[in-house]
Amino acid sequence: MNLAIRDVRYHRFKFFSSTIGVSLLIMVVVAIGGIIRGVILDSATIIDETGADLWVVQAHGAHPQGGTLGPFVEISRLPQQIYHAIEVMPGVAQASPLATAWEHVKVMPRPTRLMKFMYMNALLNTAAMVEPGWMAMPKLQRFIVIGYQLGKIGGPPLIVAGRGIQASHYEMVADVKTGFHVGQHLRLGNFDYTVVGLTKNMVGFTADPVVYTTLTDAQNILFQQDPNLLRSQRPRIAQPFTDLAATQPRLARRLAVTAAASAEDTRSVNAIAVKLRPGVSAKKVADRITRWQHLQVYTAPQAVNLQLMGSNRLILFQLALFRDILVLIAGVVISLILYTFTLDKLREIALLKLLGARGRVIYRMVLQEALFMGIVGTLLGSALELLIEPYFPRRVVATYGDIAQMLLAMTVVTLFASVLAVRRAMRVDPRAVIGME
């Protein structure tokens, strides 16, 4: 006869209400695991989806590590034409110049009820820190602009609405998380652009969505300066040639124009994504690029790692620590619940002992209830987490592997958690039933 099942069946409300409490804790634990995985995936998305084997960025002779951490973690700037030299190297299938940077547009917020509630809550608790009228202020929609050459790697991997970029100017494909829609016009830099298509799941390690344009458009958006500024700068650029103008005015004018053109040149890129031919050693090609072109090269895993460890390292450690603490808290909570359950059953346990029940009958009952609570709590908590996952503002990805791991961890935790209850149960004196102890 299984006493644990019968006890749970009889005290089902008490047991399941406690299990729901445990499952909510576990839901948070699984969610934090999902957030950690989400951050990792976000860090790897652009690198993975680009499909490049090598990422070539600006080298830096004085840098102790010999190069920048670009293009997404540190500023990197290269002359655009250098990709030609890389593309003709042995083993290279394709070299694609990319211009990348963070941009933003102002959008009017459409506050949800949750946002209103959070705003009111913030106002109550941190009134001094909340700007009056915050809800009605335009929101800054940040995104990463990636400019690529049409037909080369680095463009949107998937189009979920509209079409891909076809024209060489003024078209863009945005990730759905930007909130942009097909046909929407946006002013970026000095020009208007039209959203011609939408892509999905393309975000950077900061979870900012990606907007794709042609390389030239991206260069214009990112590097082209304000025309008024340029106009005001031209006399200053021409200043060194004023002496020359007296004797050789044509030469001086030509030099001034050349200098101004150089200052206004937007033909820079932030990185070159390199696709290798099958079977070619990435390390060999990377060494060759470093040696002959004086550039910094990262393999795709190194580039992912840079984003992950360069910017999100502390957040990930913090989240992981918080998750582990929560697992311990879940263990303590289960332990106290089981202990309380056991205290409620002391008379029955004494009676079982008086009837000659072996010790293992008693501790099997406590252990089975503990395991039942741990397993049901984990499954319920995981199911709840999967249900709420889509509503998180950032990507949260809990896998079945995470849930299986959690199940294993909670089995161990509940086994330890039941020790206190088992010890109390084993101390019960059967004479308590007769009123003697």
Next chain:
Amino acid sequence: MERRAYAIQAEHLVKVYGQGRTRVEVLKGVNLAMRGGELWALMGPSGSGKTTLLTILGLVTEPTQGRLCIDGEDIYGGKRPDLARLRREKTGFVFQSPNLIPFLTAQENVLLPLSLIGARRQAARARVMQLLESLEVAERADLYPNQLSGGEKQRIAIARALANSPKLIMADEPTASLDAGRALGVMHLLRQAARKHDTAVLVVTHDHRLLGEVDHVTRIMDGRIVDVPDAPPTPDHRRLATASAGRPGGRPARS
């Protein structure tokens, strides 16, 4: 005397609690012998050692000295006994309050002792239903204790005590919380059970009105068994009474 003839036989049982200045001798050489099928009443004032004797005979407490044989087995004669096993196999308990396990149905409560001794499910269920029928509570088998009346609960408790066919049933004031009619009914059930299952039943009681149902009355006073001159005669009392103060299964308490 042949020991096998007795369901339980206690010789010079002594129980001491504490040491030195806190030493208390609760039992001072108790002798007692009961045959299967006998129903005995154990009476005595508060603090006389009734419950201690009950727990020693019920194999819950070990005596400090003395010899205890149940169904011919000398419990403390050899190596350290497995009291839990002996309780499972040889004893049954009925208490003042029925002490049913609240999360088990009536049927499961009775099944519990059989489950603890590892009885086969089919046979155990048949035995349980037979007991419940004999105690006229078979139709309440699937109810939980909180759905049963006081009398039904006590019947279920008796059925549970009988389930593992024990040699000895200890009943600690099983009628204390019942009115006279119900108390007599319970004693009658215990008496029937003792007869039918050839089980020795020792009932601790203070209620003199119930003594007509018992085969023998034994009184404990200050840790010793004493004669009971005022015990009411019953038809087979003379034949069965074997309690003594001085020797196991010795002189009849009443003649």
